[in-house]
Every structure is written in C-alpha cells, then in structure tokens.
Amino acid sequence: MKLIIGWLYPTLMNIYGDRGNIIALQKRCEWREIQTEVIKLDVGFTENELEKCDILLMGGAQDKQQEAVSKDLFKKAKALQAMIEKNIPGLYICGAYQFLGKYYKEANGNIINCLGIFDLYTENPGENAKRLIGNAVFENKKFGKVIGFENHGGRTHLGKNIALFGKVVKGFGNNGLDQTEGAIYKNSFGTYLHGPILPKNPILTDYLISKALEIKYNQQIILKKLNDNLEQRARLAIAKRLSVGI
Amino acid sequence: MNFLILLLGKSLSKLSKILNLGHGSTWPGHIALRLNPAFIDQVLKKSKTKVILVTGTNGKTTTAKLLQTIFEENSKKVFLNSSGANLLNGIASSIILGSNLKGNLSFDYAIFEVDENTLPQITETLEPDFIIALNLFRDQLDRYGEINTIARKWKNSYQKLHKTQFILNADDPQIAYLGNNLDSKVYYFGLNDKKFEYTTQQHAADSILCPKCGTKLTYEAFYFSHLGKWKCDNCKLGRPIPSLENFEYYPLLGTYAIYDTLAAVLTAQTLGINSGQITAALKTFKPAFGRQEIMEIDGKKVQLFLSKNPTSFNESLRTINESKAKNLLIVLNDRIPDGTDVSWIWDIDFETLIDKNTKLYLTGDRVYDLALRIKYSGIPISDEKIFEKLEEAILKGLTETNNDEVFYILPTYSAMLETRKILTGKKIL
Numbered sequence: 173m174k175l176i177i178g179w180l181y182p183t184l185m186n187i188y189g190d191r192g193n194i195i196a197l198q199k200r201c202e203w204r205e206i207q208t209e210v211i212k213l214d215v216g217f218t219e220n221e222l223e224k225c226d227i228l229l230m231g232g233a234q235d236k237q238q239e240a241v242s243k244d245l246f247k248k249a250k251a252l253q254a255m256i257e258k259n260i261p262g263l264y265i266c267g268a269y270q271f272l273g274k275y276y277k278e279a280n281g282n283i284i285n286c287l288g289i290f291d292l293y294t295e296n297p298g299e300n301a302k303r304l305i306g307n308a309v310f311e312n313k314k315f316g317k318v319i320g321f322e323n324h325g326g327r328t329h330l331g332k333n334i335a336l337f338g339k340v341v342k343g344f345g346n347n348g349l350d351q352t353e354g355a356i357y358k359n360s361f362g363t364y365l366h367g368p369i370l371p372k373n374p375i376l377t378d379y380l381i382s383k384a385l386e387i388k389y390n391q392q393i394i395l396k397k398l399n400d401n402l403e404q405r406a407r408l409a410i411a412k413r414l415s416v417g418i
Numbered sequence: 419m420n421f422l423i424l425l426l427g428k429s430l431s432k433l434s435k436i437l438n439l440g441h442g443s444t445w446p447g448h449i450a451l452r453l454n455p456a457f458i459d460q461v462l463k464k465s466k467t468k469v470i471l472v473t474g475t476n477g478k479t480t481t482a483k484l485l486q487t488i489f490e491e492n493s494k495k496v497f498l499n500s501s502g503a504n505l506l507n508g509i510a511s512s513i514i515l516g517s518n519l520k521g522n523l524s525f526d527y528a529i530f531e532v533d534e535n536t537l538p539q540i541t542e543t544l545e546p547d548f549i550i551a552l553n554l555f556r557d558q559l560d561r562y563g564e565i566n567t568i569a570r571k572w573k574n575s576y577q578k579l580h581k582t583q584f585i586l587n588a589d590d591p592q593i594a595y596l597g598n599n600l601d602s603k604v605y606y607f608g609l610n611d612k613k614f615e616y617t618t619q620q621h622a623a624d625s626i627l628c629p630k631c632g633t634k635l636t637y638e639a640f641y642f643s644h645l646g647k648w649k650c651d652n653c654k655l656g657r658p659i660p661s662l663e664n665f666e667y668y669p670l671l672g673t674y675a676i677y678d679t680l681a682a683v684l685t686a687q688t689l690g691i692n693s694g695q696i697t698a699a700l701k702t703f704k705p706a707f708g709r710q711e712i713m714e715i716d717g718k719k720v721q722l723f724l725s726k727n728p729t730s731f732n733e734s735l736r737t738i739n740e741s742k743a744k745n746l747l748i749v750l751n752d753r754i755p756d757g758t759d760v761s762w763i764w765d766i767d768f769e770t771l772i773d774k775n776t777k778l779y780l781t782g783d784r785v786y787d788l789a790l791r792i793k794y795s796g797i798p799i800s801d802e803k804i805f806e807k808l809e810e811a812i813l814k815g816l817t818e819t820n821n822d823e824v825f826y827i828l829p830t831y832s833a834m835l836e837t838r839k840i841l842t843g844k845k846i847l
Contacts, residue, residue, distance in 0.1 A: 183626060183634075187556065192764030192794070199794050215634065234566050240632060306758065321759045366761045371790050402793055406786035 174207040175384055178225030180268070181233075181241050182212045188323065190231030190265055192368030196377050197227070204396045206385070215244045219251040227384040228255065232266030232366070242271070242284070249287050256289055261359040261383045265369070269354065269362030270294045270326055290357050291331030301325070308343025308365060309416050310353040315376045317341065317418045319407055320365030328364075330355055337363050342414045359383050372410075374403045420521045423450045423457060427514035447510030458506070459544045461513050465523035469544065470685065471532050474552030474593075475565075476730045477678040478531040480670065481552060483706040484682035489527050491699030492691055498529040506539060534568050538575040548688075549576070550585040550681050554592045555643060555729040556762070565592065569629065572596055585685050587677065588660045589645040595629035597658065605688055607680040608660035614673050615639040615646075630655045642673050642736075643729040666693065669703040670710055672737035674730065708834040710737075713841055718816060719824045720841060724834045726756070728765035731828070735771035738826045743776050746826045747815045749808060749833035750782035756830040760784045768795035777818060780804050781811035782833055808833070812840055 179194055194210060201208045211221055222228075233241065245252070256262060256272075270276055272290040275283050279298035286293075308322045318338055327347035330336060336346075337354025345353035346364070354363035361380075363369060370377040382393040411418045427446035450457045462469055472482045482498055489496045497516040499508045509530050517523045532540050534554070540546075551572070554565045569592045576584070580601045587593040588608035597604040616639065626644055628635055633652035640646040649656040662684040668676050679700070686696050705711045708724040723734035738746060752758050768791065772778065778799065780788050785804055792799045805811035812827075819825040829837050 186765075188759070189761030189764035192761065192791070195764065195794050199796070237627065240627065240634075321761055323759060366759070368761055368764055371764075371794055372787070402786065402789055406790045409784075409786045 173385055173389065174209065175201055175381065175388075176224055176226045177208055177210045178213055178222060178228045179210055180213045180228060180230035180245075181215070183214055184237040184241050185231045185233040185268060187231065187233050187237075188266070188321075188366035189368050190229070190366065193229055193231070193263060193265075193370040196368070196370035196374075197229075197381060200374065200377055200398065201381060203398055206381070215240060217244075217248070219248055222248060222251050222255065225255075226260070226388045227380060228252075228260060228262035228264075228360075230262075230264050230268035230271075232268060238267050238271075245271070245287070249289075253287070253289050256358060256360045259359045259383075259387055261380050261387070262361065263370070263380065264360065264362045265366060266324055266364055269364065270328060272360075272362055273328065274331075276326065290355055290360075290362060291333040292328055292355055292362075293331075294326040294328045296326050304344035304348055304364075306343055307410060307414055308345070308353070309341040309411065309414060310338035310343070310345060310365075311341050312338035315373065315379065317407075317411065317416065318363075318365065318369065318373050318376060319410055319418075320363075320367030320369045320372065322364045323366065324364050328355075337361055341416055359387075372403060372406050374398070374400050420454065420457060420460060421519055423453050424514055424517065424519050424521060426450075427511070428519070431511070431515060444507040444511055446514050447507035447512075450510045450514060451506060456543075458510055458513060461517060461521045461523065462528070462544055464521060465517075465525075467523045467525045467528050468548070468689075469528045469530065469546040470548040470550065471530050471537070471540065471546045472550045472552070472681075473532045473534065473537050474550075474587075475534060475555040475727065477552045477674060477681075479706045480675060480709050481550060481678040481681050482529045482531050483709075484669070484679060484700070484703060485527075485529055485685060487703045488682060488686045488691060488696055488699040491702055492695050494526040495524065496527045496529060497523075497525045499531060506536065506543065509540070538571045541575045541579060545579055546582050548583050548585060548685060549579075550685055551587065551593050551596060552677065552681055553587055553590045553645065555727055569596070576600060583688065585681055585688070586658075587645070587681070588658045589641060589647070589677075591635060591644065591648050591655075591657075592629050594658055595655065598630075605662075605684055606658045606660040607662045607677070607684045608657065609641050609645075609673070609676065609680070610660070610663035614641050614676070616641070628653060628655055641677075642733055645677070662687070665696075667697045667700055669700045670705065671741070672710075672733050674733040675710070708829070708838060715816060715841055717821055718819050720816070721824050721826055722834060722837065723826065723828045724831065725828050726831055728762050731763075731766045732771060734828050735766070735768070738828065739771055739773055739776075741824070741826075743773070743826045744823045745777050745779070745815055745819045746772075746828065747779040747781065747811055748788060749811070749827065749829035749837060750780075750784045750788040751830050751833040751836075752784050753832045755832045760787050763788060763791045766791075768792060768797065772797055778803060779811050779815045781806070781808050782830070808836055809840055812837065 198208045273292040274288045277295040279296045303325045305323045335356045336352040340351045385393045430446040472478045486496050499512040584604045586597045588606035628650035631653040635648045638647040708722045711722045713720045725731040725734045
C-alpha cells in the first residue's frame with residue numbers, strides 16, 4: 173500500500189514546526205511497511221498534483237507569507253473543496269484552519285475573504301488584546317486528550333454547520349471563551365494546536381492514516397500496533413505538568 | 419539629579435553584591451530610569467564614548483565579545499552590558515557602574531547587546547554611533563512575534579537615525595533591505611566563499627520572500643538558513659555588494675561565527691583599526707559564556723554550544739559533526755528565556771546532522787519531546803540515554819568520554835546557564 177501525502181505550501185506555511193506532522197505520518201507508515209510519497213504543493217501547483225493526494229496537510233505562517241498563499245490558493249479553491257467534500261482526510265493548522273473558514277477580520281476592521289469551506293469565521297481583536305499562547309489540551313471522544321501548543325491572535329467562532337474538534341481542557345481553544353477547540357468537517361480537521369500535533373497524538377495520526385487508506389483502497393484497514401512508549405511518556409510528562417489526567 | 423541617581427545606583431549595586439543577591443545587574447538601572455527617563459541619553463551625550471549597538475537573533479554576545487577583544491587589545495577602554503542584561507534597565511545599570519559620580523564615562527566605546535524587540539525602544543532614547551544588525555531568524559515566536567513585524571519596526575527606527583552608521587549583513591535579505599534609503603552611512607558584510615556554500619535550503623529557513631515586493635527570492639547559493647546570494651527576479655532588489663567578504667583569521671568554528679567575525683572586523687576597520695591589529699587581537703579571543711566555550715573537567719574537555727533556535731541548532735550540529743563528535747548531550751528546556759514553545763525542534767535537520775557514531779544523551783525540561791523528535795528522525799535512542807535530571811546526564815556523558823575526546827553539550831539558554839553552574843561546581847553534583 174502507498175499513501176500520497178500532499179503538503180500544502182511547505183516553504184511558506186511551515187512556521188511552527190508543522191513539518192513534524194509530515195514526519196510523523198511518514199514514519200508511522202514506514203514502520204508498518206506502508207510506502208509514502210510527499211508531494212510539495214508550493215505556490216503554482218496544479219490541480220492535477222492536488223488530486224493525486226490521499227491526505228492533505230497545511231500549516232500556519234506569518235502574515236506576509238499568508239498573503240502570498242492566499243492569492244495562489246484562491247485559484248484552486250474549487251479543487252480543494254471537492255477533495256474535502258469527497259472525504260479526503262486533511263489536517264489544517266492555525267493559519268490554514270482560519271483560511272478554510274468564511275472570513276478573517278483584521279484588527280482594523282478590514283475583512284479578508286477566506287475559502288468558505290468550513291462554517292466558521294475568525295476575528296483579530298487587535299494588538300492590545302493578548303495572543304493566546306501556551307501548552308494546550310483538548311478532549312475528543314475518539315482521540316482522547318489531544319496535546320499541543322497554541323499561539324494565535326485570531327479568535328475563531330464556529331457556525332451551526334460544523335462540529336468542534338474537541339472541548340478545551342487546558343488552554344484557550346478557538347476563542348478563549350466558549351471552550352471549543354478546532355473544527356471537524358467530514359474527514360478534515362482544523363485546529364490551533366501546534367506542538368507539532370501529530371507526533372504526540374499517535375491515535376490521531378493513525379486515524380488519519382487508516383482513513384486515507386480506507387478511502388483510497390475502499391477496504392477496511394487495521395493498522396499494525398506500534399510501540400508508543402516514548403509517545404506515551406512525552407504525553408504524560410506534559411499532562412502531569414498541566415495537572416491533566418490522561 | 420543624575421548625581422543622586424548615580425550615587426544611589428552605585429550603592430545599590432554594592433549592597434546587592436554584599437548581600438549576595440546576584441549581580442544586581444538591572445535594578446539600579448530600573449530605579450535610575452524611573453527617576454529620570456532621559457538618564458541614559460544625558461550621560462552618553464556628555465561623554466566622548468562611542469556607542470555601538472549589536473542586534474539580531476543570533477550572535478549578539480559573540481560579536482560584542484569579538485569587538486571588545488579587538489578594542490581592548492588595541493588599548494581602548496570598553497564597557498558593555500554583560501550577563502545578558504540586554505534591556506534598557508541593564509544598559510542604565512552598566513552606565514551607573516561605568517561612570518563616576520559626575521556622570522563622566524571614561525570609556526572609548528560602549529557596546530550594548532540589544533534584543534530584537536527592544537531596539538526601537540533604545541533608539542528612541544539614544545542615537546548610537548553604530549548599529550550592527552546581524553540577522554533575523556525565527557526565534558521564540560511566543561515571545562518576540564513574527565520576524566516580518568520586527569523588520570518593519572526596525573526599518574521605522576533606522577529611518578529616524580541620521581548620524582548613526584550601520585553595519586549590515588548583505589546575505590540576510592531582511593537585514594540588507596534595512597540599508598535602503600537611509601540618510602546615514604551603511605557598510606555591508608557578507609560571505610563569498612565556495613567552501614561554505616550549499617545549493618539546497620535547510621528546513622529552518624524562513625525569510626525567503628522579497629522584503630520589498632513579497633515575491634519568492636531566488637538564490638545562487640545558501641550559506642545557512644536563508645542567508646546567501648539572493649536576488650528578487652520581480653523587483654530586481656538584490657544582495658548589496660559587501661565591503662568585507664572574508665578575513666585572514668577566524669577565532670571560532672562554524673559559518674555563523676564567521677559572520678559574527680566579519681561584522682566585528684568591519685566595524686573595527688571602519689573605526690580605523692587595521693587588519694594586522696585586528697588579527698593580533700583576535701588571536702587572544704576567548705569565547706563568551708557557553709558560546710563554543712571550552713572547559714576542562716577532570717582532565718576531560720567539555721565544549722558548550724548554546725543553541726537557541728532551529729538555525730543556531732543546525733549550525734551547532736553541523737560544526738559539532740564536522741569535529742567528528744563521539745559524545746553529544748542535548749539539553750532542551752522550555753522556560754521563558756528558551757521560549758515556552760518547543761515545536762521548533764521539528765525544524766532542526768537531525769536526520770542529516772547527527773552521525774551514527776555519535777553517542778547521544780538527552781535531557782532537559784522537555785526531554786521526552788526531544789527524544790520523540792530523535793526517534794522520528796530515525797536515530798535509535800534507548801531509554802538509558804534519556805535523563806530527567808541534568809546532573810545525571812552530564813555525569814553519564816563525562817564518564818563515557820575518553821580523555822582524548824571532547825564531550826559536546828548543546829543546550830538552550832536556561833539549560834546553558836544550569837549546565838555551566840554544574841560544570842563550574844557552583845551547583846553540587
């Protein structure tokens with residue numbers, strides 16, 4: 173079996189170690205003798221390249237980089253939307269997550285239109301409002317406690333037609349107010365959690381891998397169990413510090 | 419007014435030394451600035467001391483130390499804000515210690531290390547004679563914010579300075595661009611040596627868009643991270659031609675340290691010190707605290723490579739790897755001076771930068787995150803090489819290092835201070 177990983181804008185949207193998510197997917201496939209190929213979808217990629225991918229990942233960026241990406245991605249918004257609607261698994265972090273929503277309202281009131289695939293919007297409360305920064309944990313029924321680090325100025329609010337990724341246990345989540353964190357639509361996951369998120373949350377990583385393979389090969393996939401002792405200890409270490417039971 | 423401040427400040431420093439409250443390095447300054455916000459500028463204006471600010475993400479301390487060595491070996495009197503106290507309070511404190519009660523500074527040069535974020539604040543308070551801007555890398559986003567924001571603030575500050583001379587890195591696009599449209603004199607340093615060139619980019623690289631028009635830059639060669647021979651195909655902005663591209667003697671290993679040397683040398687040359695005098699001075703150079711600092715412990719050599727962000731980490735690993743390291747300890751902390759977010763370790767190129775013959779030991783507040791990173795880079799790491807206690811990791815590494823080998827330690831900032839304390843015996847094993 174082979175998994176084709178589409179990495180959206182690796183040179184521009186890679187700011188918080190999100191490359192670790194790609195590495196985690198690759199390694200956990202490699203350890204099970206599942207082949208992987210990473211397609212780097214940088215500015216100027218074709219719809220053809222995008223459609224080859226079995227799973228998509230996109231990270232966060234600085235404002236300037238985000239502008240350049242926005243211009244390019246709008247040209248391929250339809251193709252991306254079609255893939256998301258077709259249940260192609262995807263993980264969209266921070267800037268990428270905001271970008272799937274309807275709009276991003278800047279501190280000065282200026283509205284930046286986003287892709288509108290996720291029913292949510294984001295507002296930046298201005299330079300005087302504090303950024304939401306720190307180790308964070310949220311709870312999801314399927315994946316248990318998901319652990320990472322968040323660092324964002326924007327506050328995201330979910331609409332009616334989208335589910336939350338999880339409930340905040342420690343940290344701020346989408347907006348620091350309603351205890352929601354991230355969003356799930358079909359097999360696409362949006363979240364503010366860096367860390368990066370996948371290495372320390374192997375259940376989530378394996379879920380993405382198995383879903384992607386199930387959809388590609390149209391059969392039930394049961395992944396071989398791996399030794400996750402170290403992952404578990406890394407989770408415990410930070411959970412203990414945050415006084416969270418896992 | 420300043421007489422009283424100086425008297426008070428000096429007694430406070432003395433008092434804190436007597437009471438052993440540490441160096442007391444910033445609070446006399448804190449009080450001075452509360453009493454007179456213009457204190458720094460007033461004292462400096464009265465004196466003949468030339469003020470040199472050193473800023474950038476990596477290499478501030480080393481560059482300041484290099485310059486200090488060059489000046490002092492050439493019979494100049496220098497004072498600097500030492501012990502990492504690189505904020506306004508620290509500078510004010512340095513001035514209190516370095517002047518007499520009349521507020522006369524008897525120094526030829528004042529060298530101040532200035533944080534990326536503090537620079538605009540400082541230049542509001544004083545107009546320096548020189549600003550050396552080394553580089554801008556992604557560092558502690560949780561504290562400093564994004565580098566584009568910093569570069570923009572710097573540009574605003576620089577444009578307000580009219581008598582300051584600038585020493586800028588031509589190979590870092592953001593830094594080089596700062597030199598555009600300035601009233602003052604700008605001197606560039608950069609590298610031009612095939613030996614250091616890379617044709618592919620490292621994963622930690624960040625500033626790859628044109629600082630002027632936002633188009634992706636093209637590179638003829640990379641030296642490290644986003645530093646290299648760059649140009650913009652769209653707006654035609656390009657790397658300025660440096661007035662200094664190499665030097666006859668480098669006291670430190672590694673490409674990053676070569677940049678620091680070039681910056682210090684160019685500044686010294688601009689001030690009229692000739693190459694022969696500079697080289698002679700640099701031959702006496704001793705590295706700063708934890709920056710390639712070598713210590714001898716029980717007849718064994720230990721060398722510390724402070725590494726604060728993906729770029730400096732990659733460069734340290736590269737340098738250590740070239741030295742055929744047998745024993746390497748990595749210490750990852752996540753306290754405020756280190757940055758509380760450790761995700762950056764996934765941008766380090768461990769995959770290619772750790773030799774399979776190197777014995778690796780891991781420790782620090784986030785040792786398990788580090789171990790996970792190592793595991794996913796395909797390097798086997800066994801439980802007995804993972805230590806929750808720094809003391810135990812150091813002891814183990816030292817024991818396994820033979821007398822003719824070097825025990826390399828690669829710590830983050832707070833980890834470096836802790837490691838030094840243990841190694842110098844100030845903390846009992």
